[in-house]
Amino acid sequence: MRISVIGTGYLGAVHAAGMAELGFDVVGVDIDAAKVESLNQRRMPFYEPNSDPLLDKHVGKGLRFTTDMAEIADADVHFVCVGTPQRKNSLAADMAFVNSSIDAMIPFLKDGSLVVGKSTVPVGTAEKLAERIEVATPESVSVELAWNPEFLREGFAVQDTLHPDRLVFGVNGDNAEGILREVYARAIGDDTPVVVTDLPTAELVKVAANSFLATKISFINAMAEICDVTGADVTALADAIGHDERIGRKFLNAGVGFGGGCLPKDIRAFSARASELGAGQSLAFLNEVDAINLRRREQVVNLVREHLGTLHGRRVAVLGAAFKPDSDDVRDSPALSIAGQLHLAGAQVSVYDPKAMPNAARIFPTLNYADSATEAIADAEAVLHLTEWPEFRELDPAVIGADVANKLMIDGRNLLDRDAYRQAGWTYVGLGRP
Ligand code: UDX
Numbered sequence: 001m002r003i004s005v006i007g008t009g010y011l012g013a014v015h016a017a018g019m020a021e022l023g024f025d026v027v028g029v030d031i032d033a034a035k036v037e038s039l040n041q042r043r044m045p046f047y048e049p050n051s052d053p054l055l056d057k058h059v060g061k062g063l064r065f066t067t068d069m070a071e072i073a074d075a076d077v078h079f080v081c082v083g084t085p086q087r088k089n090s091l092a093a094d095m096a097f098v099n100s101s102i103d104a105m106i107p108f109l110k111d112g113s114l115v116v117g118k119s120t121v122p123v124g125t126a127e128k129l130a131e132r133i134e135v136a137t138p139e140s141v142s143v144e145l146a147w148n149p150e151f152l153r154e155g156f157a158v159q160d161t162l163h164p165d166r167l168v169f170g171v172n173g174d175n176a177e178g179i180l181r182e183v184y185a186r187a188i189g190d191d192t193p194v195v196v197t198d199l200p201t202a203e204l205v206k207v208a209a210n211s212f213l214a215t216k217i218s219f220i221n222a223m224a225e226i227c228d229v230t231g232a233d234v235t236a237l238a239d240a241i242g243h244d245e246r247i248g249r250k251f252l253n254a255g256v257g258f259g260g261g262c263l264p265k266d267i268r269a270f271s272a273r274a275s276e277l278g279a280g281q282s283l284a285f286l287n288e289v290d291a292i293n294l295r296r297r298e299q300v301v302n303l304v305r306e307h308l309g310t311l312h313g314r315r316v317a318v319l320g321a322a323f324k325p326d327s328d329d330v331r332d333s334p335a336l337s338i339a340g341q342l343h344l345a346g347a348q349v350s351v352y353d354p355k356a357m358p359n360a361a362r363i364f365p366t367l368n369y370a371d372s373a374t375e376a377i378a379d380a381e382a383v384l385h386l387t388e389w390p391e392f393r394e395l396d397p398a399v400i401g402a403d404v405a406n407k408l409m410i411d412g413r414n415l416l417d418r419d420a421y422r423q424a425g426w427t428y429v430g431l432g433r434p
Contacts, residue, residue, distance in 0.1 A: 001182065004028075004075035006101045008035055010261065010329065011118060011150055012081030013044055016049055016065070018161035019079075020058035020340060022186045025078045028065040039065040047328035050158040069237035070148060073108040077183055080117045080291055081107075082149075083261075084269070091268035092276075093122055102129055109133070109211060111141045114179050118150045118194060118363035120206050121268055122273040126170065144173035144244035147199050147220040149206035150301035154260065155326030166193040170202020181303055207270040214263045216251040216293040224254035224432025225295075234432030253368050254432045256334035259323035263330045264290070282350035295403065296431070297334050300412055301341045304382050312346035314404065318381035320371055320387020328360045334412070340364050352376035355391055374400060381406040388413040394395055 001024055008030040016028035029231045030036050038045045042055040055063070072078060082097035098119055109115070115133060117126055130145040136145055147170035154177060158246040169180045177196055181188070188194065189204040195205070236297040242249025258264065267286045274283040301311075308314045323333035325369035330336045335353070343366065351360060352370040362368055370376035373392060377383050379398050385392055397420050401407050407426040409416065414430045421428040 001077065002026075002075045003138075004072035004078045006030075006069075006072070006078060006105065006323045007082030007097070008032075008039060008045075009083055010046060010048070010154060012079070013039060014061060014152065014157040014161055015049060015081055015118065015150070015388070016077060017051060017054035017058060018158065018187075019183070020061075020313050021054055021162060022183075024062065026058075026063045027075065028063070028075065029067070029069055030065065031067060036065045036067050039285075044086055047326075048157050049155060049326055054158065058430045061247075069104045070108055072105060073110065073328050075113065075127055076110075077114045077116060077179060078105060078109070079148075080115065080119055082119055083262075084119050084121055086265040086268060086327050090272065092272040093120070093265070093269035095121065095125065098125065098129070102132060105138075106133060106136045109137060109141060109143045111143075111144050112175075114176055115143060115145045116180070117145065117147045118178075120149065120262065120269075121203055122269060122276075123203045123207070123409070124201050124273075126203055127172075129377075130199070139240070144171075144176045145199075146171045146176035146405070147202035148172075148180060149202055151206070151209065155324065162187055163189065164192065166274065168194065168195045168197065168202050168205050170197050170199045174272050183312040183316070185367035190226070203260075207266050210263050210266040211270055211289075213251055214258055214267050214293070215285070215289050218252075218289040219256055220252045220254045221291050221296055221432075225292075227434075228434040231434045232432075233434060235430070253412055253414065254343050256300060256338065256431070257293040259332040259334045260327075261329060261331040264293070267297065267387045297337050297341065299431070300338050300384065300386075301345065302408060303410055304342060304384070305345075307408075307410075307427070307429070308381055310346075311342060314347045314348050315379060316342050316347045317370075317376040317383045317391045317404075318349055318351045319353075319376065319383065319385045320343075320356075320389060321360035322387050322389075323354035325389045326391050328353075328355040328359055330356050330363060333360075333387075336360050336364060337385065338386060338412070339367055343367055350376040350380065352386060352428075354391060356387075374403065378403040380404050382408040382410060384412060385416055392416070397426055398423045403426060 003024045020026045087094040114263040126147045164315045229236040238252040271283045272287040318339040320335040351370045
């Protein structure tokens with residue numbers, strides 16, 4: 001079986017490499033020639049643990065990348081992995097890449113082939129695309145469309161692709177389920193759940209899952225706000241409620257909130273789509289989830305201002321720029337957003353991130369970027385721990401304390417050793433902790 005993957009961003013590039021690892025002949029297509037060149041040179045155009053070795057192993061053998069859509073003509077299964085970012089002037093998803101790639105694919109779809117959507121889309125998209133393909137292909141060419149949402153987490157993308165915790169196949173034809181089972185046969189373990197459903201349900205599973213995760217995080221962050229006005233400790237609260245199996249401890253880490261290319265834009269697009277469908281009230285709570293999340297960033301800026309008296313001219317070290325560790329992705333990153341807000345308020349901000357500085361500098365070239373955490377911290381009047389890279393937890397508060405002008409640590413992830421910082425003479429401030 002031959003496979004094509006359209007769109008080689010965080011999702012598509014890893015999916016293409018994963019499909020090659022599962023034993024298929026794979027062509028990845030992207031309109032970005034620089035990305036394609038990097039992939040053909042066996043380098044992911046972004047940082048993702050364990051993904052370069054897969055390119056090393058398969059590029060030039062079963063795996064290749066191209067900008068030429070005609071090269072998908074041999075493929076039996078086409079995965080659509082293009083981005084659906086937030087639109088410029090609205091909360092809804094921008095479907096331009098999905099629509100243009102489907103149009104570009106149509107002339108090259110062979111009879112009996114299967115188009116599989118993986119991008120996160122507004123519910124109802126798959127049925128419309130199926131119609132579009134049906135209308136635009138000749139009668140002699142029968143093509144099915146399925147929806148197979150992707151749940152991979154950045155930082156664990158390879159593992160999540162090769163060993164998914166569940167698979168969802170949204171189908172509306174006779175052959176799609178069988179073909180998808182064949183594609184994923186080597187990734188489906190004995191106990192991997194496979195949920196076969198209709199197209200709209202499959203589309204909804206993805207946004208429902210991300211909305212639930214976002215809600216869980218904003219719930220605990222709302223509790224952090226209550227802890228702040230009562231003197232309670234949100235980390236102990238999360239541990240205690242997390243012992244209830246119905247709740248679970250995962251995704252109850254209070255801090256600067258969620259970011260990245262998925263959760264923020266997905267809840268906004270889902271809420272916008274519900275309004276279009278006349279069901280806006282059902283998802284009105286997601287607007288609150290978003291508002292709580294954005295308040296976290298403001299709160300950190302306010303904390304720095306309160307502790308330093310003013311932001312103007314103050315030297316602030318920001319540890320982290322990526323939206324989470326093990327990633328160089330700065331899309332909607334709380335760390336970078338806070339760094340930017342502090343800078344705009346007149347602070348002298350020095351940022352360090354082990355992987356994300358080139359991406360951060362493209363978006364925010366006016367910030368200072370340090371070569372190491374210790375360089376960022378040197379002479380700072382406040383240090384902010386905003387992305388939980390393990391190396392930041394390894395910093396010795398006594399050693400780094402010797403260089404700073406003022407020992408103020410604001411731990412935006414509630415993960416540093418509070419006692420060790422206090423013993424070393426720091427003012428340690430957690431979020432939602434006394
Ligand atoms: C998410 C979903 O987890 C994944 O299933 C989906 O396919 C894409 O979106 P990802 O964006 O890679 O994946 O990151 P995730 O690990 O979910 O973290 C999202 C954000 O939430 C990060 O900014 C993280 O720091 C934050 N977060 C996570 C918290 O603030 N607290 C938590 O307890 C957990």
